[in-house]
Amino acid sequence: MVKVAVLGYGTVGSGVVQVIEDNCEVVSKKSGTEVRVKYILDLRDFPGDPYEKLVVHDFNTILEDPEVNVVCETMGGVGAAYNFSKQCLLAGKSVCTSNKELVAKHGPELLQIAKEHDCSYLFEASVGGGIPIIRPIMDALAAEKLESILGILNGTTNYILTKMEKEGADFDTVLKEAQMLGYAERNPEADVEGHDACRKISILASLMLGKTVDSEKVYTEGITKITSDDFEFAKKAGYTIKILGVSKAQGSGAALVYVSPFFIKKSHPLAMVNDVFNGIFVTGNMVGDTMYYGKGAGKLPTASAVVADVIDAARHVGKNVPCYWDAEEADLADIKEASFRYFVRVKADSLEQIKGIAPGGKVVDAQVSSQAGYITPVLSEKVFAEVQEKLGDGILGRIRVYDAK
Amino acid sequence: MVKVAVLGYGTVGSGVVQVIEDNCEVVSKKSGTEVRVKYILDLRDFPGDPYEKLVVHDFNTILEDPEVNVVCETMGGVGAAYNFSKQCLLAGKSVCTSNKELVAKHGPELLQIAKEHDCSYLFEASVGGGIPIIRPIMDALAAEKLESILGILNGTTNYILTKMEKEGADFDTVLKEAQMLGYAERNPEADVEGHDACRKISILASLMLGKTVDSEKVYTEGITKITSDDFEFAKKAGYTIKILGVSKAQGSGAALVYVSPFFIKKSHPLAMVNDVFNGIFVTGNMVGDTMYYGKGAGKLPTASAVVADVIDAARHVGKNVPCYWDAEEADLADIKEASFRYFVRVKADSLEQIKGIAPGGKVVDAQVSSQAGYITPVLSEKVFAEVQEKLGDGILGRIRVYDAK
Numbered sequence: 001m002v003k004v005a006v007l008g009y010g011t012v013g014s015g016v017v018q019v020i021e022d023n024c025e026v027v028s029k030k031s032g033t034e035v036r037v038k039y040i041l042d043l044r045d046f047p048g049d050p051y052e053k054l055v056v057h058d059f060n061t062i063l064e065d066p067e068v069n070v071v072c073e074t075m076g077g078v079g080a081a082y083n084f085s086k087q088c089l090l091a092g093k094s095v096c097t098s099n100k101e102l103v104a105k106h107g108p109e110l111l112q113i114a115k116e117h118d119c120s121y122l123f124e125a126s127v128g129g130g131i132p133i134i135r136p137i138m139d140a141l142a143a144e145k146l147e148s149i150l151g152i153l154n155g156t157t158n159y160i161l162t163k164m165e166k167e168g169a170d171f172d173t174v175l176k177e178a179q180m181l182g183y184a185e186r187n188p189e190a191d192v193e194g195h196d197a198c199r200k201i202s203i204l205a206s207l208m209l210g211k212t213v214d215s216e217k218v219y220t221e222g223i224t225k226i227t228s229d230d231f232e233f234a235k236k237a238g239y240t241i242k243i244l245g246v247s248k249a250q251g252s253g254a255a256l257v258y259v260s261p262f263f264i265k266k267s268h269p270l271a272m273v274n275d276v277f278n279g280i281f282v283t284g285n286m287v288g289d290t291m292y293y294g295k296g297a298g299k300l301p302t303a304s305a306v307v308a309d310v311i312d313a314a315r316h317v318g319k320n321v322p323c324y325w326d327a328e329e330a331d332l333a334d335i336k337e338a339s340f341r342y343f344v345r346v347k348a349d350s351l352e353q354i355k356g357i358a359p360g361g362k363v364v365d366a367q368v369s370s371q372a373g374y375i376t377p378v379l380s381e382k383v384f385a386e387v388q389e390k391l392g393d394g395i396l397g398r399i400r401v402y403d404a405k
Numbered sequence: 406m407v408k409v410a411v412l413g414y415g416t417v418g419s420g421v422v423q424v425i426e427d428n429c430e431v432v433s434k435k436s437g438t439e440v441r442v443k444y445i446l447d448l449r450d451f452p453g454d455p456y457e458k459l460v461v462h463d464f465n466t467i468l469e470d471p472e473v474n475v476v477c478e479t480m481g482g483v484g485a486a487y488n489f490s491k492q493c494l495l496a497g498k499s500v501c502t503s504n505k506e507l508v509a510k511h512g513p514e515l516l517q518i519a520k521e522h523d524c525s526y527l528f529e530a531s532v533g534g535g536i537p538i539i540r541p542i543m544d545a546l547a548a549e550k551l552e553s554i555l556g557i558l559n560g561t562t563n564y565i566l567t568k569m570e571k572e573g574a575d576f577d578t579v580l581k582e583a584q585m586l587g588y589a590e591r592n593p594e595a596d597v598e599g600h601d602a603c604r605k606i607s608i609l610a611s612l613m614l615g616k617t618v619d620s621e622k623v624y625t626e627g628i629t630k631i632t633s634d635d636f637e638f639a640k641k642a643g644y645t646i647k648i649l650g651v652s653k654a655q656g657s658g659a660a661l662v663y664v665s666p667f668f669i670k671k672s673h674p675l676a677m678v679n680d681v682f683n684g685i686f687v688t689g690n691m692v693g694d695t696m697y698y699g700k701g702a703g704k705l706p707t708a709s710a711v712v713a714d715v716i717d718a719a720r721h722v723g724k725n726v727p728c729y730w731d732a733e734e735a736d737l738a739d740i741k742e743a744s745f746r747y748f749v750r751v752k753a754d755s756l757e758q759i760k761g762i763a764p765g766g767k768v769v770d771a772q773v774s775s776q777a778g779y780i781t782p783v784l785s786e787k788v789f790a791e792v793q794e795k796l797g798d799g800i801l802g803r804i805r806v807y808d809a810k
Contacts, residue, residue, distance in 0.1 A: 132545030140537030
């Protein structure tokens with residue numbers, strides 16, 4: 001018998017209780033033992049809730065109960081969540097979490113504590129919601145040297161970009177609509193500026209490298225500058241626009257990790273990942289390209305991933321489920337040293353100028369009034385910065401182009 | 406230290422040796438112990454091969470060597486492969502296999518022996534080549550009640566269908582080309598008649614249900630009757646044609662399992678799975694839709710999946726990695742009781758007749774000379790058989806239409 005405590009009875013926490021209870025037969029069968037929720041920690045009371053009797057307000061009730069061997073941390077944040085997770089692991093209780101912020105910030109430390117105390121720190125739900133991605137990277141692709149991870153990792157921005165493409169609408173209009181539908185937060189910065197995707201690609205890059213990628217050092221560009229005109233040009237040239245988290249192995253054992261909007265070919269499997277769905281494209285040296293697709297957020301998909309971890313923890317009570325992610329900082333390449341092709345949107349009378357400064361590219365004629373589009377040849381970020389400077393006011397926008405190699 | 410024996414030094418077997426050796430550092434790190442190949446069993450000698458000294462001809466050398474704790478069965482077939490696998494498991498040696506035929510036929514028996522002898526029978530490579538799919542179903546989606554599995558499971562037929570769509574070519578022409586390129590066997594029946602896909606969906610359905618789906622009882626229809634005209638109509642109506650392995654849970658605890666070509670909407674994620682790639686679309690009651698994509702065959706992708714299993718076996722020496730698949734036969738629904746919409750290709754002068762017999766459908770006008778297309782409303786297989794009979798010679802072809810629900 002495994003007794004579970006759920007820390008935080010919000011959206012994901014209540015989903016976890018629901019998945020364990022609604023699917024209790026399959027959860028217990030897969031765990032090889034009966035799995036039951038014993039406590040729910042929350043500051044609030046939930047009168048009338050079917051599980052109101054399980055609610056406790058004192059964390060120590062959970063910490064001091066030797067019957068509790070698995071704890072689900074669904075509180076979010078890096079304050080109390082960090083403190084509680086650490087104490088549980090020090091007490092030999094496995095922790096399963098959906099808290100990407102905490103995993104990105106303190107993952108290696110908590111993994112190390114788990115290892116030393118014969119329990120596990122599991123975080124499948126922290127990236128890609130219900131999409132199995134942590135486990136495929138760690139287990140199913142265990143024999144691979146991973147060459148790159150490329151992900152649509154944020155449902156809100158993907159919803160916005162999909163709407164902009166399909167309806168020709170502007171960023172602001174679609175954002176407002178997404179906020180009304182509950183797909184975007186009132187304060188949407190973490191999503192639209194790419195910070196959420198940045199934490200997720202940092203976690204995936206850390207697993208890819210086995211070392212720590214500090215999310216604060218990851219170049220991150222959001223989607224606030226993308227316009228409906230950009231989509232007109234993209235469509236004409238056979239592309240769509242997606243914001244991608246990228247981790248690309250460099251020859252030297254380093255990796256280039258960043259978040260950026262991209263022109264991506266309509267024929268690329270990631271191009272069909274639309275609306276609030278996420279898709280993660282992983283390339284290994286033996287297996288080649290693989291992709292994982294599903295709902296990257298939402299109460300039940302995320303809770304399902306937490307409970308998959310509960311099952312894993314329940315199968316391994318008293319043992320550590322290994323994770324290869326050391327505290328040592330990974331060697332990161334600087335995006336300034338990287339090279340891309342760039343889609344450039346310019347005033348119509350600047351087209352000849354950019355063709356002159358960055359010759360050998362491709363004109364995109366989308367018949368957008370008084371504008372022209374141009375895709376440069378491959379240029380380093382440094383050289384492109386010079387191009388941009390020379391164009392001055394003539395340049396209206398630029399988006400990197402994703403080329404497979 | 407884990408010592409591995411590889412049974413069969415053909416395409417996959419030599420790939421396994423290559424993956425373990427080329428990626429030895431990552432393989433040993435993930436295993437938590439050094440992993441080395443000690444023996445390669447084959448009837449042939451391989452003079453000049455870098456691993457020729459590891460080749461043995463007598464299976465007993467492997468069976469009787471207590472140092473060997475993991476065996477890769479990459480022989481294929483259900484004769485010697487079955488016998489050797491069984492003996493290894495009885496001796497407590499874990500077996501990792503790419504042999505879908507053997508897994509489909511004797512999976513539950515071998516899993517039971519593994520369980521009783523504290524070792525593991527692992528078969529990630531048996532479905533979807535390098536695509537992680539067995540593990541996601543068993544572990545990452547462990548908390549789910551699976552509602553359906555829908556897969557493009559055979560690279561050869563997907564290559565043929567993709568070529569037919571893109572080039573407007575006929576089945577026979579493309580098959581010959583595929584044979585020349587080595588994408589199809591000289592005797593292509595197992596692929597083009599759907600038998601290979603049938604074994605794979607039977608394995609996935611067994612895992613979904615936790616009981617045994619006998620592949621010989623699974624309705625299987627191949628792609629030999631698909632014509633370039635069908636693609637003309639499909640394109641016009643917004644569809645493409647894919648051969649899918651399907652396992653759909655029925656309310657009663659049973660499942661409907663079958664293999665059939667389908668009209669599938671161009672906007673469905675499986676529609677972009679082209680060429681030799683495979684894609685598997687899995688729907689759970691909590692997580693909703695997820696998809697897994699990658700190379701479904703080939704030496705290194707398949708070998709990579711075998712070695713992922715070697716790593717899992719190496720982590721669990723002396724223990725059983727559980728798999729929920731009982732010998733008890735699953736309750737299968739009869740496809741004759743199922744209902745679909747049907748695309749029907751008829752002689753032009755039979756269009757009015759089919760509109761009369763199966764009213765409420767949709768005419769597809771693809772301007773194919775002296776032919777007409779019609780998509781019926783939802784009909785049971787029984788009723789459609791009557792429609793077909795009434796049309797007699799007027800009917801030129803029919804393909805089921807995949808509707809999400």
